[in-house]
Amino acid sequence: MRRTGVVSCLLVSALCLVALTRLPAQTTPPGQEDLDTLKKTAVKVYLDCGSCDIEYIKNEITFVNYVRDRNEAQVHVLITTQGTGSGGREYTLTFIGQNGFTDVKDVQRYFTSSTDTEDEIRRGLVQALRLGLMSFVGRTPIAGRIAIKYTAPRETGPVRDPWNFWVFSLSSQGNISGQKTYKRDFLMGSFSANRVTEQTKVQLSFDYSNSRRKFLIDSEDRTVAGTSESWGSSGLVVKSLGRHWSAGTYIETYSSFYKNISFSLSLAPALEYNFFPYAQSTRRQLRVLYRLAWNPVRYRETTQYGMLRETLWTESLSVNLDLREKWGTISTSVSGVNYLNHFTKGHIDTFGTITFNVYKGLNVFVLGGWSLIKDQLSLRLRQPTEDEIYLRQIELKTNSNYFFAVGVQFTFGSIFTNVINPRFGSMSGNSMSISIN
Numbered sequence: 163m164r165r166t167g168v169v170s171c172l173l174v175s176a177l178c179l180v181a182l183t184r185l186p187a188q189t190t191p192p193g194q195e196d197l198d199t200l201k202k203t204a205v206k207v208y209l210d211c212g213s214c215d216i217e218y219i220k221n222e223i224t225f226v227n228y229v230r231d232r233n234e235a236q237v238h239v240l241i242t243t244q245g246t247g248s249g250g251r252e253y254t255l256t257f258i259g260q261n262g263f264t265d266v267k268d269v270q271r272y273f274t275s276s277t278d279t280e281d282e283i284r285r286g287l288v289q290a291l292r293l294g295l296m297s298f299v300g301r302t303p304i305a306g307r308i309a310i311k312y313t314a315p316r317e318t319g320p321v322r323d324p325w326n327f328w329v330f331s332l333s334s335q336g337n338i339s340g341q342k343t344y345k346r347d348f349l350m351g352s353f354s355a356n357r358v359t360e361q362t363k364v365q366l367s368f369d370y371s372n373s374r375r376k377f378l379i380d381s382e383d384r385t386v387a388g389t390s391e392s393w394g395s396s397g398l399v400v401k402s403l404g405r406h407w408s409a410g411t412y413i414e415t416y417s418s419f420y421k422n423i424s425f426s427l428s429l430a431p432a433l434e435y436n437f438f439p440y441a442q443s444t445r446r447q448l449r450v451l452y453r454l455a456w457n458p459v460r461y462r463e464t465t466q467y468g469m470l471r472e473t474l475w476t477e478s479l480s481v482n483l484d485l486r487e488k489w490g491t492i493s494t495s496v497s498g499v500n501y502l503n504h505f506t507k508g509h510i511d512t513f514g515t516i517t518f519n520v521y522k523g524l525n526v527f528v529l530g531g532w533s534l535i536k537d538q539l540s541l542r543l544r545q546p547t548e549d550e551i552y553l554r555q556i557e558l559k560t561n562s563n564y565f566f567a568v569g570v571q572f573t574f575g576s577i578f579t580n581v582i583n584p585r586f587g588s589m590s591g592n593s594m595s596i597s598i599n
Contacts, residue, residue, distance in 0.1 A: 200307070201227070205298045206261075208235035210488070213243070215284045222288045225304055226295060230573065231522050232488060236261045237298050239291065242444040242486050247358020248329050249276030253287060254444040257294045258488060263301070270294040276329065328357045343378040363400040363410075369393065375553050388553040392418040405439045412453065420557055422540045424462045428476070430455030447484045453477065464543045474539075475502040490518040490525075499537065507537040523573040530566040 207226045209216060220228055229235050238258040243251045251274050259266035272290040274283050299305055334351040352369040376387040394417070400410035409432070416426040430453045437448040457474040464470055480497035494514035501507050513531040520526055541559055550556050 200304055203303045205263075205295065205302055206234060206236045207295070208232040208238050209241070210239060211241035214241060214287065215280075218284050219288055219291065222285075223291060223295070225299060225308065232519060233522055234261075236263045237266075237295070238488050239294070240445075240486065240488065241287075244444050246273060247327065247356055247363070249331060249356070250274040250278065252444065253290065255287075255290055255294050256445065257297070259298065263298055266297050266301075268294045268297050276331075326357070327359055328355060330355050343380065345376045346374065348373045361402045363398070365398040366396070368395040377552065386549045386552055388549065388555045390419050390553075390555055392416075392420065394418075402440075405441070406436050408434045408436075408440075410434070412455070419462065420555065422462050422465065422542050422557065424460045426457065426459045428455045428457045430476075445486050447482065449480075449482045451478075451480045451482075453479075459540070461540055465539065466541045466543050467539065468543065469539075472539075474504070476500070477502065488519070490516065492516050501537065501539075504537070504539065507539065509537050510534045525571045526569070528568050530564070532564040533562060535561055535563070 205226045206229050208229055208231070209219065210232065232238050236259065238260060240256040240258060242254045242256070244254075246252050253272040253274070255270040255272070257266075257268040257270070270290045270293055272286050274286065278286075296308070299308060331354045332352075334349075336347070336349045338345075338347045340346060348371070350369065350371040352367065354365070354367040356366070357364040370393040372389065372391045374387070374389045376385060378385050395415045397413040398410060400408055403409055412428065412430040412432060414426075414428040414430075416428075417423055432451060432453040434449055434451040436443075437450075438446045453476075455474075455476040455478075457476050458471070459474060460471045461469060476499060478497060478499045480495060482495045483492060485492040492515075494512075494516075496510070496512050498510045499508050511531070511533045515527065515529040517525065517527040538557065538559060541557060546556050546558065551558070
């Protein structure tokens with residue numbers, strides 16, 4: 163009987179849903195038919211932006227048709243971002259015409275500051291979208307309903323920056339988590355100072371972290387506890403040498419209980435070449451960076467090579483490729499480190515992520531990385547204790563590490579996505595929310 167009641171309830175619910183979807187449409191108000199006919203002539207737009215508030219954009223810009231298949235669109239809007247010296251972001255909006263609009267292209271840029279709210283950012287982004295879409299909308303009948311308004315700027319005196327382009331940031335965080343047999347508390351703090359102009363970049367930072375863990379092992383009736391602490395500071399000065407070349411100097415200090423390093427100093431001049439002009443960095447980069455570092459190190463305990471202190475001469479070479487196109491994205495890097503006074507020691511790191519927009523809603527991504535490790539120069543001479551292994555409190559010997567992921571997504575159905583219905587929240591999980599990191 164109970165099973166029969168459940169089945170009956172499900173059947174009634176299904177019939178109600180079918181009945182609701184088949185309710186007769188409301189009578190079209192006078193003039194609405196003309197508006198609907200005009201809307202069918204609107205430009206078809208595909209928004210290619212993973213971090214945008216898409217629902218807000220659709221509510222604010224109603225004079226275009228939004229499609230979810232890039233091949234059906236007449237304008238593909240590719241939105242890329244990168245950080246600015248003030249702690250904000252630069253949004254580059256590339257409008258790519260297709261399907262009858264191949265001769266129309268436009269690029270708009272929108273800048274935010276570190277103090278802008280989420281609402282201010284999305285309103286500014288919508289305004290940049292409106293400006294870029296006008297070249298396409300102007301070719302359609304709906305252009306006759308577009309109104310253009312100009313707001314004259316208020317008269318102001320010369321702009322003066324009392325901070326001389328310097329931007330400072332302070333942050334701290336603490337958290338506690340646990341259960342009956344486990345407890346962890348974590349504390350961290352950081353400070354940064356940056357000054358970025360067209361010709362120079364200066365970045366300074368300091369960070370500190372302290373983590374304590376405690377485990378209760380019931381089977382042995384004992385408690386395992388440990389603390390891991392680290393701190394580091396870094397500085398970078400970069401000078402532009404043209405559209406493709408840059409030169410700079412790194413300075414870094416570091417201390418880590420996990421790495422067995424009491425104090426490490428690194429001073430490294432560096433040279434970089436970008437095969438693409440730096441002005442195109444939001445869309446494409448292919449950078450080659452070489453560094454040569456003087457690196458004195460003092461260890462906490464005697465290392466496996468019998469050292470308590472030494473001076474290393476370290477050279478590194480890295481190649482980074484980042485592309486963002488209509489067909490997808492590529493981000494890969496390969497870097498190698500070698501020691502001139504320990505020539506057989508070094509390591510190689512590789513990383514790559516590729517996303518392909520294969521065909522009409524079919525997307526495939528591959529993500530992975532691999533490291534060859536032959537330079538654990540700071541490993542302790544003594545064997546780690548069982549507790550240290552259990553807590554992952556000190557570095558253990560290894561010769562490689564890796565990770566790999568692959569995924570596929572396929573979406574099909576109606577190509578139009580104009581309608582917004584916020585009832586019962588957003589199905590995509592993009593409802594208003596507050597998060598604390």
